[in-house]
Amino acid sequence: MGVSDEALLAGMAAGDPQAATAFVRRYQSRVYGLAVTIVGGSATADDVAQEAFVRAWRFAGGYDARRGSVLSWLLTIARNAAIDTVRLRRDQPYDPDVLLAVLAAGDASDDREIEQIADTDQMRTALRQLPREQAAAVVLATFYGFSAREIAERERVPLGTDKTRIGSASPGCATISR
Amino acid sequence: MTRPHDCLAMRSLLAELATGAASGHERAWALGHVTGCPTCRAELEELAKVTDGLLMLAPPAEPPPEFESAVLKRLGMAGARAVGRRRFSRRKMLAVGATAAALLLGSGGSATVVYQQGESDRALAEQYRQTLSIANGRYLKAARLPAG
Numbered sequence: 001m002g003v004s005d006e007a008l009l010a011g012m013a014a015g016d017p018q019a020a021t022a023f024v025r026r027y028q029s030r031v032y033g034l035a036v037t038i039v040g041g042s043a044t045a046d047d048v049a050q051e052a053f054v055r056a057w058r059f060a061g062g063y064d065a066r067r068g069s070v071l072s073w074l075l076t077i078a079r080n081a082a083i084d085t086v087r088l089r090r091d092q093p094y095d096p097d098v099l100l101a102v103l104a105a106g107d108a109s110d111d112r113e114i115e116q117i118a119d120t121d122q123m124r125t126a127l128r129q130l131p132r133e134q135a136a137a138v139v140l141a142t143f144y145g146f147s148a149r150e151i152a153e154r155e156r157v158p159l160g161t162d163k164t165r166i167g168s169a170s171p172g173c174a175t176i177s178r
Numbered sequence: 179m180t181r182p183h184d185c186l187a188m189r190s191l192l193a194e195l196a197t198g199a200a201s202g203h204e205r206a207w208a209l210g211h212v213t214g215c216p217t218c219r220a221e222l223e224e225l226a227k228v229t230d231g232l233l234m235l236a237p238p239a240e241p242p243p244e245f246e247s248a249v250l251k252r253l254g255m256a257g258a259r260a261v262g263r264r265r266f267s268r269r270k271m272l273a274v275g276a277t278a279a280a281l282l283l284g285s286g287g288s289a290t291v292v293y294q295q296g297e298s299d300r301a302l303a304e305q306y307r308q309t310l311s312i313a314n315g316r317y318l319k320a321a322r323l324p325a326g
Binding site: 012015017021024025028029030033036037038041046049054067068071076079080083103119120124138142143147150 | 190193194197198199200201226227228229230231232233234235236237238239240241242245246248249250252253254255
């Protein structure tokens with residue numbers, strides 16, 4: 001049996017190089033994959049993924065197992081690190097359709113628990129089943145941290161409509177993903 | 179305490195809150211609201227799970243070969259080449275063990291043992307203490323590193 005995710009995180013936070021190495025090895029492809037998905041495959045993705053691990057090490061004490069898995073927590077950190085970078089480069093074109101294609105086609109299955117793979121498959125199916133506009137709003141908010149106002153401006157739809165759209169789209173996913 | 183029109187305002191904010199897109203001001207207000215409103219809190223938790231699930235859909239990708247060493251360098255653990263062979267020093271093991279004992283027994287006596295050790299050991303022990311206390315001892319297993 002391998003060491004638990006929580007134990008590795010605690011070990012890394014305590015400055016144990018062995019735990020830190022194991023932690024990075026266990027998650028680097030997921031973290032780097034998310035970074036590439038958001039900022040594109042480049043040296044920037046490398047920087048973002050590195051930054052995510054540094055933040056995880058720094059904020060390890062804030063991890064709360066009751067709120068979700070270590071992987072979820074780490075991916076949220078990676079997402080935030082990517083958004084911080086993306087925000088600095090406002091000229092970058094965001095194409096929700098490209099992102100949707102990547103997410104819908106991607107095979108995130110790896111050696112994690114079967115239960116998690118099932119969840120992922122359900123989530124992917126839910127995303128595929130959403131109308132394009134709703135799915136675009138959901139991924140722009142989730143992966144790029146766009147607010148409802150920004151999505152409305154970008155997609156050139158009235159704000160009121162879009163507020164409703166994000167609100168209605170996400171619970172839709174939630175229901176299907178159960 | 180919570181008013182119906184607050185919940186209505188909250189509805190449009192929940193998704194932004196869950197995805198981290200809400201502004202600081204909105205965030206503060208919304209978090210204040212969910213503290214006193216179980217319905218909105220439950221919905222926020224559900225949305226946060228959706229966000230987590232969506233992030234999982236990003237396909238994994240292998241980083242460049244030097245990625246691992248670059249991260250360890252940034253963590254100040256660049257000397258961790260001998261992974262698998264490297265052992266915790268005896269002093270560190272003692273510090274960790276004493277910290278765990280102090281936490282378990284709640285006694286000041288064991289903690290004093292830790293305190294008499296060097297600065298780095300103290301910092302290490304402090305980090306362990308924080309981690310352990312946050313999780314209510316859940317991470318006690320984390321101290322079970324290779325012995326000897």
